[in-house]
Amino acid sequence: MTIYRYRIDIDDTLQFVSPEWVEFGRRNAAADLAPSAVLGRSLWEFITDYETRHLYRQLFAKVRTDGRPRMVPFRCDSPTCRRYMRLTVSRLDGGALELSSELLREEPRDPVALVAAETPRSDAFLRMCAWCKRVRVNHDWLEVEEAIAQLNLFAAPTLPQITHSLCSECHRRVIDELET
Numbered sequence: 647m648t649i650y651r652y653r654i655d656i657d658d659t660l661q662f663v664s665p666e667w668v669e670f671g672r673r674n675a676a677a678d679l680a681p682s683a684v685l686g687r688s689l690w691e692f693i694t695d696y697e698t699r700h701l702y703r704q705l706f707a708k709v710r711t712d713g714r715p716r717m718v719p720f721r722c723d724s725p726t727c728r729r730y731m732r733l734t735v736s737r738l739d740g741g742a743l744e745l746s747s748e749l750l751r752e753e754p755r756d757p758v759a760l761v762a763a764e765t766p767r768s769d770a771f772l773r774m775c776a777w778c779k780r781v782r783v784n785h786d787w788l789e790v791e792e793a794i795a796q797l798n799l800f801a802a803p804t805l806p807q808i809t810h811s812l813c814s815e816c817h818r819r820v821i822d823e824l825e826t
Contacts (some may be wrong), residue, residue, distance in 0.1 A: 648749045656741035658689045658706070674724055675763060697812040698776040701820050706743060708824050709735045718820050720747075721779040723790075725762040728753040728779070758790050760805050770806035772797075777816035787813040 651664040663681050671679040684692070693699050709716055715736040722729045730753075734746045759765045760772075761779075772793070773782040781793035788796065799805055 650747045650749075651744060653738065653742055653744045654689050656710075660684050660687055660689060661742070693776075695776065695810045695812075697817070698810060701812065701817065704824055705735055705820065709737050709743060710741050713737050716823050718777075718823050719750075720777045720816075722747070723761060723779045725757045725759065727755060755791070758794070760790055760794055760799065761808070766804050767807045768802070768804040771809045772806045773811045774808045775813040775816055776810040777820070778813060780813055782811070782813070787815070 648666055648670075649664075650667040650670050651662075652660060652667055653662040655661050663684065668681060671677070677683075689702075690699060693702060705716055705718070708714075715734050717732055717734045719730070719732050722731050730750045732748045732750055734748070736744045736746070738744055760781075774780070774790075775782075775787060778787070779790065780787040781790055782788075783793050783796050794800065
């Protein structure tokens, strides 16, 4: 079982990333997440959508207030696999927090260009849940492959950009964890 850890101080500034976290970034073409590029920076520079920021802030406040670690499931997919993970947020001295992401299982899949960073993009946007990686299509949240088929994205000359949000199911799951 692999665990990826990082720590933030009371001001939510990144203070530490584990060797496993660094290796995960390297293996997933995320050189921009090297320690020299992230340490000393605010975590909020890396979480851009309002809903996800708000939920993380609530999670952090709860852990800092009552000291109980909180665990929530999430996905961290790549173009060729689905990664099911669990995030644990734990309080450290001085209001710092440690965030540990545990890889629970991986499922290989055929490559999905929609989630590949190097894919050329149009000016259009698709909303993807930051936690479960499903895509919003009308009023439904679908797995990426289903969304591609339903939206007929293979026929498009370029794929849309991805913007992140939260589906109601993931939002409810995190709120439930906060209320325990």
